[in-house]
Amino acid sequence: MSGPILVWGAGAIGGSLGAAFIRAGHEVVFVDVAADHVAAINAHGLRIAGPIFEDTVTAKAFTPDELQGRFERVFLCVKGHHTAAASRALAPHVADHGYVVSAQNGLNEPVIAEAVGAERVVGCFVNFGADYLEPGVVHYSGRGAVVVGELDGTTTERITAIHALMREFEPRAVLTDNIWGYLWGKLIYGTLLFATALTDDSIADVLANARYRPMLTELALEVGAVANAAGIKPEAFDGFDPAAFAPGAPAAETTRSFDEMVAHNRRSTKSHSGIWRDIAVRKRKTEVDAQIVPIVEKARSLGVPTPLTARLVELIHDIEDGRRSLDLANLDDLAGSARAAAGAEA
Incomplete structure (x- = not known):
C-alpha cells in the first residue's frame, strides 16, 4: 500500500509514531480535534522532545471537519473513550482496500469495526512512554513494547508491511498471531497503572512498595481470571509476566515480575502514567470507562467476580469528580477491599 499515512490523533502515541514515520521518509497527515495543536503543527511543525530523539518534523495537520480525501493506511491514536466518535468520523x-490500526489502550478494535468493518481493522499493542506537552510538542520519554497482529491471527501481506513500518519506529516491534493475548496482557498491566494513578507517587514507587504488592497481585489475578474465562492467553512484555500473576504462581516469580516492571519504569523519563496526567495535569476524564469498565462487564457476563476492579473504577470516578484527592490512602482503601474480598471467599 502507498500514499500518505493518516494518523488520527496527534497526541502522545500518534505524535510519536507519526514523527518516526516522517523521519523514515514517509508522508504523514495528522488529524486532531485540538485546533490549537493543529495550528501549531502547520505553523512550526511537530516537535518531539525527550531522550529517544529530538526533532521537529513537518507535516500537514487538519481538524476532522477540515480533512479531505481517502487513505489506505490509517492509524487511530485517540483515547479509548473517544474511539466510537473518531471511528465514525474517519x-x-x-480507502476501499485500506485499513485502520488501533494504536490505543484498551479493547477498541470491536468499536472501530462497527464503523469501518472488521476486515479493515488491525490490532496493535503499544507500551512506550510519551506525553502531549503543549500545542505542537510531544515528549517521547521511553521505549516499550510494540506489537501488531491480524485479529484472526493470520499472517497477511498487509500485516507484514505494517510490522515493517512499525519497526521503523521501534526496531524490536513484534508481529504476533495472538494480538488479543497482548491486548489482554496490557489490560492486566493497565489495571495496575490505574491503581498507581490513585496517588501522586510514581509508577515505579507504587509497584516497588511492599505494602501494596499483595493488593496489586489480587487485582492482576482478577483481570487474568476474566481473560482465562474468555479463552485468552495473555502475553508478557516489558517485565510484566501474566504467568507470575496466575493462581498458584510461586511468590518468587511474582516478586521477580514486580521488580522487572519497576526497573522498566525507572529507565523511562515518564515517571507517571497518562492516567495520572489526565487527572493531575490536564484535569480531564481518564480512560477508565473505556478500559476498565469493559473488564467488569465482561467478568459479569462470564460469572467471574471482580470486586477490586469494580472498586478501582469507583475510586477513579471519585477522583475525577473531585470527591477525593490523589493520596496513598486510596491504595489503602483498595487494599481494604482486597482483604474484604478474601474474607468473603473464606
Whole structure:
C-alpha cells in the first residue's frame, strides 16, 4: 500500500509514531480535534522532545471537519473513550482496500469495526512512554513494547508491511498471531497503572512498595481470571509476566515480575502514567470507562467476580469528580477491599 499515512490523533502515541514515520521518509497527515495543536503543527511543525530523539518534523495537520480525501493506511491514536466518535468520523476517509490500526489502550478494535468493518481493522499493542506537552510538542520519554497482529491471527501481506513500518519506529516491534493475548496482557498491566494513578507517587514507587504488592497481585489475578474465562492467553512484555500473576504462581516469580516492571519504569523519563496526567495535569476524564469498565462487564457476563476492579473504577470516578484527592490512602482503601474480598471467599 502507498500514499500518505493518516494518523488520527496527534497526541502522545500518534505524535510519536507519526514523527518516526516522517523521519523514515514517509508522508504523514495528522488529524486532531485540538485546533490549537493543529495550528501549531502547520505553523512550526511537530516537535518531539525527550531522550529517544529530538526533532521537529513537518507535516500537514487538519481538524476532522477540515480533512479531505481517502487513505489506505490509517492509524487511530485517540483515547479509548473517544474511539466510537473518531471511528465514525474517519470511516469516510478509509480507502476501499485500506485499513485502520488501533494504536490505543484498551479493547477498541470491536468499536472501530462497527464503523469501518472488521476486515479493515488491525490490532496493535503499544507500551512506550510519551506525553502531549503543549500545542505542537510531544515528549517521547521511553521505549516499550510494540506489537501488531491480524485479529484472526493470520499472517497477511498487509500485516507484514505494517510490522515493517512499525519497526521503523521501534526496531524490536513484534508481529504476533495472538494480538488479543497482548491486548489482554496490557489490560492486566493497565489495571495496575490505574491503581498507581490513585496517588501522586510514581509508577515505579507504587509497584516497588511492599505494602501494596499483595493488593496489586489480587487485582492482576482478577483481570487474568476474566481473560482465562474468555479463552485468552495473555502475553508478557516489558517485565510484566501474566504467568507470575496466575493462581498458584510461586511468590518468587511474582516478586521477580514486580521488580522487572519497576526497573522498566525507572529507565523511562515518564515517571507517571497518562492516567495520572489526565487527572493531575490536564484535569480531564481518564480512560477508565473505556478500559476498565469493559473488564467488569465482561467478568459479569462470564460469572467471574471482580470486586477490586469494580472498586478501582469507583475510586477513579471519585477522583475525577473531585470527591477525593490523589493520596496513598486510596491504595489503602483498595487494599481494604482486597482483604474484604478474601474474607468473603473464606
